[in-house]
Amino acid sequence: MKRLLTLVAAVCCLLPSLKSYANDNTKNRLIINADQGRHIISRHLYGHFSEHLGHCIYGGVWVGEDSAIPTVRGIRKDVVEALRQIKIPNLRWPGGCFADTYHWMDGVGPRQRRPSIVNTNWGGITEDNHFGTHEFMDLCEQFGCEPYICGNVGSGTIREMQQWVEYLTFNGKSPMADLRRANGRDNPWSVRFWGVGNEAWGCGGNMRSEYYADVFRRFVTYLYDYEPNRLYKIASGPNDDSYAWTETLMREAGPYLNGLSLHYYTVDWANKGSATQFDEIGWFKVMKKTLFMKELIERHSTVMDRYDPGKRVGLVVDEWGTWYEVEPGTNPGFLYQQNTLRDAVVAGINLNIFNTHCERVRMANIAQMVNVLQAVILTQDEKMVLTPTYHVFDLYKVHQEATFLPIQFESADYSLNSDKIPAVSVSASQDARGRIHVTLCNLDPHQPNRVTAELRGTSVTRFSGRILTAREITAHNTFEMPNEVQPAKFDGARLTGSGFEVMLPSKSVVALELE
Numbered sequence: 041m042k043r044l045l046t047l048v049a050a051v052c053c054l055l056p057s058l059k060s061y062a063n064d065n066t067k068n069r070l071i072i073n074a075d076q077g078r079h080i081i082s083r084h085l086y087g088h089f090s091e092h093l094g095h096c097i098y099g100g101v102w103v104g105e106d107s108a109i110p111t112v113r114g115i116r117k118d119v120v121e122a123l124r125q126i127k128i129p130n131l132r133w134p135g136g137c138f139a140d141t142y143h144w145m146d147g148v149g150p151r152q153r154r155p156s157i158v159n160t161n162w163g164g165i166t167e168d169n170h171f172g173t174h175e176f177m178d179l180c181e182q183f184g185c186e187p188y189i190c191g192n193v194g195s196g197t198i199r200e201m202q203q204w205v206e207y208l209t210f211n212g213k214s215p216m217a218d219l220r221r222a223n224g225r226d227n228p229w230s231v232r233f234w235g236v237g238n239e240a241w242g243c244g245g246n247m248r249s250e251y252y253a254d255v256f257r258r259f260v261t262y263l264y265d266y267e268p269n270r271l272y273k274i275a276s277g278p279n280d281d282s283y284a285w286t287e288t289l290m291r292e293a294g295p296y297l298n299g300l301s302l303h304y305y306t307v308d309w310a311n312k313g314s315a316t317q318f319d320e321i322g323w324f325k326v327m328k329k330t331l332f333m334k335e336l337i338e339r340h341s342t343v344m345d346r347y348d349p350g351k352r353v354g355l356v357v358d359e360w361g362t363w364y365e366v367e368p369g370t371n372p373g374f375l376y377q378q379n380t381l382r383d384a385v386v387a388g389i390n391l392n393i394f395n396t397h398c399e400r401v402r403m404a405n406i407a408q409m410v411n412v413l414q415a416v417i418l419t420q421d422e423k424m425v426l427t428p429t430y431h432v433f434d435l436y437k438v439h440q441e442a443t444f445l446p447i448q449f450e451s452a453d454y455s456l457n458s459d460k461i462p463a464v465s466v467s468a469s470q471d472a473r474g475r476i477h478v479t480l481c482n483l484d485p486h487q488p489n490r491v492t493a494e495l496r497g498t499s500v501t502r503f504s505g506r507i508l509t510a511r512e513i514t515a516h517n518t519f520e521m522p523n524e525v526q527p528a529k530f531d532g533a534r535l536t537g538s539g540f541e542v543m544l545p546s547k548s549v550v551a552l553e554l555e
């Protein structure tokens with residue numbers, strides 16, 4: 041009897057973990073409505089963010105013309121090449137919080153004469169302003185992407201911002217256009233995306249929404265469209281789930297804005313945790329927090345719909361990504377973190393959510409491009425490594441400017457202890473050549489998930505696939521072992537009469553192309 045009781049107790053102890061392995065594969069039925077696509081997935085959903093923070097700009101992008109690292113006019117060639125490969129569509133700069141302390145005139149003219157400044161937000165370091173407006177515009181031209189400049193509202197003036205727009209975009213004769221010419225650039229640039237401050241509720245001035253709405257209206261009155269340039273003015277939007285902020289901005293300033301930004305990080309502020317040392321609880325927590333992006337977008341969109349049913353105003357998720365403790369031994373103010381397979385799945389989920397809400401979400405920018413937070417690239421002197429997140433952007437770039445295909449999908453659960461989340465995330469699009477692209481993430485770190493898909497309104501005869509996965513949830517690329525997490529050819533799908541069936545390995549991101 042004692043033996044029997046011990047056995048029963050042992051089985052009971054196992055139950056929670058067995059439960060966490062359970063999986064209902066009768067779900068995961070996907071319907072792709074291939075003849076119902078109406079909205080284009082803007083390429084700008086795949087944008088990036090680069091702040092004067094840690095080694096994002098200095099060291100990550102800019103090493104100067106005298107560097108032994110190969111550059112084009114001081115900008116790293118390897119980084120440019122890697123980002124061109126994933127078709128970077130736009131780049132937000134110079135912040136973040138830094139933007140509301142930045143005075144652009146400090147960053148133009150002969151480099152040796154530019155004043156040094158203290159980066160009060162990020163590590164208190166002194167920087168020499170060698171990377172300024174001309175260098176940023178050069179970087180965007182090398183990338184082949186659109187600039188997205190965030191102006192200084194918090195500690196700047198309307199005049200300063202107005203002059204920056206004039207400096208960049210005015211073709212006629214004026215003090216600022218002449219200054220630009222004197223600094224070596226005859227033709228104006230084209231700059232569409234313009235942020236009017238950053239996080240006005242926090243580091244951008246600690247304003248109340250009513251006050252900022254008026255400040256925004258005042259600033260944009262003086263931001264002119266110098267033909268043929270047309271500004272797309274983006275207001276500092278809510279932090280996470282501050283729906284009241286969105287309400288006030290839409291009500292008080294709606295007609296004056298083109299875009300409203302939203303910042304949401306996958307982070308537990310009370311316990312950020314390590315980027316690389318985590319267990320399944322840490323994996324699950326991050327997946328669950330990431331999925332909250334869907335609710336956020338939908339609820340902010342509901343508020344926006346009330347004031348803008350025609351969806352003229354874009355929701356601009358211009359800061360998203362994971363935020364962990366910095367790597368041991370690095371400057372806490374530099375926000376340098378490693379990037380694992382977990383981050384790759386986070387990126388896949390977020391990008392699927394953005395695609396799915398492309399009718400309202402017109403731009404998104406991962407934080408940040410190089411060496412900061414959920415970076416797609418890490419550098420160390422002359423070395424460069426592509427992170428798992430980079431590879432997700434590579435797999436997903438096919439969605440850029442494709443037509444979003446509405447889907448119906450009910451996912452199986454991924455359960456851990458007493459909690460559960462959907463195990464599979466998916467989105468689909470059709471490109472200009474008629475090819476259908478389906479990107480899927482399996483959030484379950486143990487169980488494969490079979491997805492059975494019905495394609496409505498079209499038929500396909502060929503498919504190919506690529507997958508990103510690894511043996512361990514903590515797998516990552518280092519300077520010593522840069523190819524630990526790499527995309528590979530994927531053979532786990534087959535065509536059926538009505539669509540296709542795919543077996544997603546555990547903890548994976550898969551991209552399928554169907555013709």
Ligand code: AHR
Pocket residue numbers: 091135136137138238239359407408413
């Ligand atoms: O991306 C790091 C910081 O996070 C940005 O500077 C700020 O906008 C946000 O709070």
